[in-house]
Amino acid sequence: MKERLGALIWPVVHDERQALIDDLASLEPAAWRANSLCLRWDVHDVVAHLIDSAETTRLGFIQRMLAAGFNFDRDNAVGVTREKTAEPLETLAKFQAVRLRTSTPPAALATRLVEAFVHGEDIRRPLKIIRDYPPEHVATALGYQVKTSVKIGGGKEIAQGWRLVATDTGFEHGDGPEVHALAITLLLAASGRPVAANELTGPGAAAFHAATIKEPA
Template identity: 50%
Template structure:
């Protein structure tokens, strides 16, 4: 069942607040830990999350104009704009922006994808464990599965396999099964590395190789 707009925003706000809490005592040197986003530190990813929390449709359009239509360059520009010298200032600004409901010209579920996937991009290298409501992960996974890789989704990666959430038995797709935690399925579909053995079943090698 699809979540309503208000339900999605409530989950996004909760995830932003939880990430801010998780990072509140992070020692300064650890902010430069490489994230799961190639070339970005965990501080960079938080700056990106701050950028996307602040950017509505008009701001997004202007960012693309300044980047001459290059989406990756626009993201890099946003990181430079909102990454404070002192990580605690970036974190404070992120916490302050956590209640906002701004989106680029894209489905609201993208904010939930960002909150969870980028949250894990930060947490996993730092060894921070997190739990997420099944409804939040399922909504994010549904979006990624219907969105092409070229638009930030993961539809092609999951083609030809059947994903199974081990906790709820919720399934997506057809083909050889890939079973695991929903968050690990989401990360793999989103092109992120997952530890060996966390996804099982005959379709797991195909999904992991597809990143």
């Protein structure tokens, strides 16, 4: 079962990594310093984090957590510092070098999809780069997020009390006022990222946006 799931998920992750590498290859130096959707991280930091995550093994993750006193933010900061180089294109080359890796922390494989899609948008949205993500795989990531607690990186509490309906897939989840949007928009919202009010429709859209989402600057 795990092997079959991996055969479905890893090619998508690898494709998303390459698509992001392609988008970043021609960035102006200033763009690498632009704020991402990740609090306190710029674009360069997010790429460094993606390298760090791609290199993380299950055993390595446990050792790192011990070293960081089980503080995820502290461990992430250490990883970014380790992988970030002085020159953005050098960091990008490091990302290219780990593109096909299948290392993963001790978590569900669906988290690799969450990371690829959400961090991709963390970078692309501030830079006004548009990507058409594969909706069926985004829906898989979204299905994981809405069933997983915020405490371990999910969005269960954010999604609770709403009926989330993806307009580009058959995904539906929850009970309450309906909120309609593309699967990638719902995934971002469930991951605590800002989306614009006009990306959401349905009877519950305005209330959902007001309750859970901060408008992007």
